[in-house]
Amino acid sequence: MKVISAEFVTSAAAGGSDAGVPHDGLPQIALAGRSNVGKSTLINALTRRKVARTSAAPGKTRLANVYRLTVEGGGPGRWNLYLVDMPGYGYARGGADAAKELAAVAESYFASRNAGSGMRDVSTQAELAHSASRAAHPGSHVALLLVDSRHPGLESDIQAHRWLQTFGVEPVVIATKIDKLSRADRVRNLKELKRVFGTAALPVSAERGEGLDELWTRVARMVRGTKERR
Numbered sequence: 001m002k003v004i005s006a007e008f009v010t011s012a013a014a015g016g017s018d019a020g021v022p023h024d025g026l027p028q029i030a031l032a033g034r035s036n037v038g039k040s041t042l043i044n045a046l047t048r049r050k051v052a053r054t055s056a057a058p059g060k061t062r063l064a065n066v067y068r069l070t071v072e073g074g075g076p077g078r079w080n081l082y083l084v085d086m087p088g089y090g091y092a093r094g095g096a097d098a099a100k101e102l103a104a105v106a107e108s109y110f111a112s113r114n115a116g117s118g119m120r121d122v123s124t125q126a127e128l129a130h131s132a133s134r135a136a137h138p139g140s141h142v143a144l145l146l147v148d149s150r151h152p153g154l155e156s157d158i159q160a161h162r163w164l165q166t167f168g169v170e171p172v173v174i175a176t177k178i179d180k181l182s183r184a185d186r187v188r189n190l191k192e193l194k195r196v197f198g199t200a201a202l203p204v205s206a207e208r209g210e211g212l213d214e215l216w217t218r219v220a221r222m223v224r225g226t227k228e229r230r
């Protein structure tokens with residue numbers, strides 16, 4: 001995949017509305033995960049640019065930061081998409097209640113997208129119709145749930161996974177920092193992740209570039225509907 005351009009668009013704040021998040025029909029890939037798991041670093045690795053701010057100290061990204069990309073590959077022609085860097089959870093005090101911080105920003109974000117079976121709180125026909133119209137491109141809004149490959153099956157990640165599912169979002173689980181694992185641990189932890197989430201996690205290393213092509217292919221397949229030969 002060739003990234004033609006990548007630029008910061010806006011920061012969407014927590015609150016009742018999702019003001020700031022574009023509604024222009026382009027596919028959106030949201031990256032969620034604990035603080036320090038490597039969300040911003042993965043965005044930079046995927047874009048091969050230093051577009052997102054990263055930090056060794058957790059809790060850097062407190063807003064949903066939106067980036068707009070133009071990409072070539074994974075099908076004919078150029079295409080556009082947004083990467084949304086969600087705030088990390090599990091950092092502030094009371095971190096055991098993991099989904100809370102992510103929820104502050106992400107609730108409004110995901111609740112207005114991916115209308116369908118998982119949609120909540122739809123009480124009237126009018127609301128239903130409204131929500132359906134917003135989901136003009138079902139499947140074009142994708143969530144990546146990043147989990148640290150060294151710590152498979154953390155309660156906070158399991159909570160976040162469940163919580164995303166309540167919005168009708170089936171997150172793609174990404175196992176980050178795979179470069180930090182020995183071969184044996186890698187096999188063992190990926191197996192554990194599969195057991196915990198019921199689906200294979202995609203191992204990546206933003207540091208070494210491992211897994212990035214696979215992730216791009218997966219994203220293109222999901223948002224463009226392109227078939228992939230296995």
Ligand SMILES: Nc1nc2c(ncn2[C@@H]2O[C@H](COP(=O)(O)OP(=O)(O)OP(=O)(O)O)[C@@H](O)[C@H]2O)c(=O)[nH]1
Binds near residue numbers: 042207
């Ligand atoms: N070894 C290794 N380190 C990584 C990798 N990805 C990220 N890191 C490091 O992990 C730390 C946190 O990365 P960030 O990308 O800032 O994490 P984040 O998920 O955006 O964190 P918040 O913004 O606090 O939610 C940084 O020191 C990164 O260099 C990786 O693939 N391998």
Ligand SMILES: [Mg+2]
Binds near residue numbers: 039085
């Ligand atoms: Mg960050």
